[in-house]
Amino acid sequence: MSTHCADIKFLFEPRSVAVVGASHDASKIGHKVLQNILSNGYGGKVFPVNPKGGEILGLRVFPTVNDIPDEVDVAVIAVPAKAVFETVKQCAAHRVKFAPIISSGFSEVGNLDEERKIVAYAREHGMRVLGPNIFGLYSVTPSLNATFGPADIPKGNVAIVTQSGALGIAMIGKAAAEKMGLSAIVSVGNKSDIDETEILEYLVSHPQTRAILMYIEGVKNGERLVKRLQHASREKPVVVIKAGRSRRGAIAAASHTGSLAGAAEVFDAIMRQCGVLGTESIQEAFNWCKFLASAVLPLGEQTVIITNGGGIGVIATDACEKYAVTLYDDLQDLDRAFAHVTPEFGSTKNPIDLTGQATVDHYDGALEAARRHASIHAALALYCETALFDVASFAPMIERSYHAFQADSKPILFSALGGERIERLTEELRQRGIPIFGDVTDAVSCLGALYQYYRYRTKPDVVIEAVALEESSLAKTFEKARQEGRPFLLAHEAQQLLRCAGVPMPQSAVARTLDEAVRYANEFGYPVVLKVVSRDILHKSDVGGVALDLDNEQEVIDAYGAILHNCRTVMPNALIDGIEVAQQVPAGTQLIIGARRDPSFGPIVMVGLGGIYVEVMKDVSFRALPISRQDALDMLKDLRSYPLLLGVRGEETRDIDTVVDVMVRVGALLLACQDIADIEVNPLIVYEHGQGGIAVDARVLLAQGGQGR
Numbered sequence: 001m002s003t004h005c006a007d008i009k010f011l012f013e014p015r016s017v018a019v020v021g022a023s024h025d026a027s028k029i030g031h032k033v034l035q036n037i038l039s040n041g042y043g044g045k046v047f048p049v050n051p052k053g054g055e056i057l058g059l060r061v062f063p064t065v066n067d068i069p070d071e072v073d074v075a076v077i078a079v080p081a082k083a084v085f086e087t088v089k090q091c092a093a094h095r096v097k098f099a100p101i102i103s104s105g106f107s108e109v110g111n112l113d114e115e116r117k118i119v120a121y122a123r124e125h126g127m128r129v130l131g132p133n134i135f136g137l138y139s140v141t142p143s144l145n146a147t148f149g150p151a152d153i154p155k156g157n158v159a160i161v162t163q164s165g166a167l168g169i170a171m172i173g174k175a176a177a178e179k180m181g182l183s184a185i186v187s188v189g190n191k192s193d194i195d196e197t198e199i200l201e202y203l204v205s206h207p208q209t210r211a212i213l214m215y216i217e218g219v220k221n222g223e224r225l226v227k228r229l230q231h232a233s234r235e236k237p238v239v240v241i242k243a244g245r246s247r248r249g250a251i252a253a254a255s256h257t258g259s260l261a262g263a264a265e266v267f268d269a270i271m272r273q274c275g276v277l278g279t280e281s282i283q284e285a286f287n288w289c290k291f292l293a294s295a296v297l298p299l300g301e302q303t304v305i306i307t308n309g310g311g312i313g314v315i316a317t318d319a320c321e322k323y324a325v326t327l328y329d330d331l332q333d334l335d336r337a338f339a340h341v342t343p344e345f346g347s348t349k350n351p352i353d354l355t356g357q358a359t360v361d362h363y364d365g366a367l368e369a370a371r372r373h374a375s376i377h378a379a380l381a382l383y384c385e386t387a388l389f390d391v392a393s394f395a396p397m398i399e400r401s402y403h404a405f406q407a408d409s410k411p412i413l414f415s416a417l418g419g420e421r422i423e424r425l426t427e428e429l430r431q432r433g434i435p436i437f438g439d440v441t442d443a444v445s446c447l448g449a450l451y452q453y454y455r456y457r458t459k460p461d462v463v464i465e466a467v468a469l470e471e472s473s474l475a476k477t478f479e480k481a482r483q484e485g486r487p488f489l490l491a492h493e494a495q496q497l498l499r500c501a502g503v504p505m506p507q508s509a510v511a512r513t514l515d516e517a518v519r520y521a522n523e524f525g526y527p528v529v530l531k532v533v534s535r536d537i538l539h540k541s542d543v544g545g546v547a548l549d550l551d552n553e554q555e556v557i558d559a560y561g562a563i564l565h566n567c568r569t570v571m572p573n574a575l576i577d578g579i580e581v582a583q584q585v586p587a588g589t590q591l592i593i594g595a596r597r598d599p600s601f602g603p604i605v606m607v608g609l610g611g612i613y614v615e616v617m618k619d620v621s622f623r624a625l626p627i628s629r630q631d632a633l634d635m636l637k638d639l640r641s642y643p644l645l646l647g648v649r650g651e652e653t654r655d656i657d658t659v660v661d662v663m664v665r666v667g668a669l670l671l672a673c674q675d676i677a678d679i680e681v682n683p684l685i686v687y688e689h690g691q692g693g694i695a696v697d698a699r700v701l702l703a704q705g706g707q708g709r
């Protein structure tokens with residue numbers, strides 16, 4: 001029986017909650033969960049379940065879920081692993097909608113079968129599972145703290161989704177210490193059923209959530225997650241702490257949650273593509289989320305730094321470059337705007353240096369000038385403690401200024417460095433929700449995160465062009481390989497496939513006789529190349545199966561004989577299908593373009609400059625498919641070797657449009673053909689701008705069990 005499952009909203013906003021395994025013993029997890037639910041002011045109905053019956057924390061205890069005389073939206077399960085399946089069956093019989101399973105002892109320790117059995121049963125009966133191996137969930141809307149973490153969760157606007165339970169519990173404590181209020185915190189654990197993607201769906205439409213923090217170790221259904229993140233990041237900032245990046249880290253993550261971490265480069269590139277704000281630091285993630293949850297969106301990118309110290313201004317300027325914060329640099333305009341508020345010896349160049357003799361009034365005047373200036377969209381106000389300064393009047397000025405900037409949709413961040421008085425001031429202002437930092441770099445990093453989010457939100461919608469493919473010819477290409485049981489296409493078949501997708505290839509044909517070879521060569525024009533075609537010979541050059549630079553008929557005749565002789569000598573048993581005759585293309589800049597189905601993220605596309613750039617420098621960039629022309633161009637710009645395409649030392653720019661075109665076409669080909677597991681154009685030779693390019697060779701591996709289009 002397969003039943004329709006409930007809306008994910010009921011997991012976060014249940015009308016009733018049962019705690020199965022609610023213990024009489026106050027030290028046990030089941031007791032703690034019940035206690036947290038009761039002490040947090042949850043307004044719905046609460047039902048403890050324990051075979052011993054009786055009363056816990058003043059509530060009547062039901063021996064089983066089935067004894068509850070009411071509907072149950074969520075049943076939190078905290079019984080030992082071996083009793084979970086039976087409990088899930090009872091919950092399903094009672095039409096429970098969601099079962100967060102706290103219990104450990106499943107796929108994370110190799111007990112995958114039991115986990116699968118539980119989820120399959122639950123799904124068949126219309127029930128969804130969160131976990132297992134989780135600490136529970138907190139949701140501000142009904143004030144539900146169904147966790148065995150801290151009792152007091154600070155209410156606010158940041159939602160946390162975490163794959164690690166212990167880290168999640170620690171983050172609740174840290175959120176309280178940092179005065180970062182939470183709108184939800186969910187532990188996804190083994191992600192046997194509900195994963196981050198569905199949770200994001202709820203959080204994106206959850207009005208109280210203004211920023212989302214995710215801790216991810218491994219991604220199982222990356223394709224769905226990518227689509228969801230692309231949408232989510234346009235609505236709310238999504239900060240991701242990705243762990244399991246180093247080799248050792250990946251091994252630790254695998255044994256931790258039973259899922260493999262995706263390759264770091266692919267993950268990073270795809271997260272950027274989704275507009276996600278990625279960091280490896282928990283502190284940075286907290287700083288960003290706290291700031292972003294209350295930040296206003298700027299109206300433009302021009303920022304000013306206002307400071308009383310040259311040194312701190314320089315550090316901030318460096319940080320602005322690192323975090324891609326644009327500094328307003330119209331010097332004349334800056335002088336007009338700030339000269340009247342800057343003391344003598346100061347500077348109106350950005351940073352605006354108010355000098356060590358600056359007073360609160362100087363800051364007030366300069367901040368007001370920045371706020372009123374239409375071409376200035378954000379400000380960083382930095383302060384180094386001096387004896388001249390009246391700290392007591394500084395706090396109210398900062399607070400007033402902050403609210404005035406917010407009201408004008410201008411982000412402003414403060415940084416104050418000094419002794420105890422300054423630390424007290426900073427602490428007091430932070431408590432009041434003002435973005436003030438001891439370290440100026442933290443302030444700039446937050447503004448950089450806001451601008452990254454702003455750019456993604458304001459970026460035009462991605463336009464994915466339809467690529468025309470010659471569909472009937474495509475199907476035929478795979479048929480032959482399938483009939484012959486080959487998991488790959490022969491070179492000429494791969495070329496044919498790319499031609500169907502409109503990728504420029506040299507003219508070529510497979511000759512079965514010498515006469516044919518000569519005829520093709522004359523038809524294509526010289527020079528030509530000859531290559532052996534054989535399913536048994538993968539590395540053609542190694543066996544003398546390739547001849548280049550053939551300039552006339554006689555050279556073709558000689559090369560044809562030599563290739564057959566070489567192959568028969570080195571690999572006497574190889575089945576030779578023929579000799580490919582192809583136009584020899586002139587030299588140019590070589591690129592590699594590939595597309596494959598990634599185990600974590602589904603279809604992805606890759607590009608790199610050929611030769612050492614790919615092999616030694618590993619200078620490649622990735623995106624999830626489909627990609628727009630702009631995405632393809634961004635991928636090229638991500639390459640460290642991109643300047644080579646632009647032309648160095650007076651060279652002409654390469655034909656970047658052709659590269660972009662081939663990337664889009666190769667990606668479209670992989671998406672259109674389920675048969676293809678992996679496709680690589682290597683090399684694509686590109687010429688100067690306007691001269692195009694040509695794909696010289698291609699390799700296509702077929703998907704296991706794929707069939708037709």
Ligand code: ACO
Nearest residue numbers: 021023024028029050078079080103104133134135165166
């Ligand atoms: N239905 C209802 N209640 C039941 C059932 C059942 N089928 N079976 C047992 N119970 C009751 C027990 O009687 C007991 O109550 P009692 O103390 O009143 O007798 C209660 O459920 C708990 O059962 P215990 O056998 O005492 O189990 P215990 O509480 O020690 O542990 C738990 C259960 C917490 C689920 C444990 O097995 C477990 O998995 N712990 C790990 C949890 C975890 O770490 N999850 C990941 C979190 S994230 C992180 O890493 C921090």
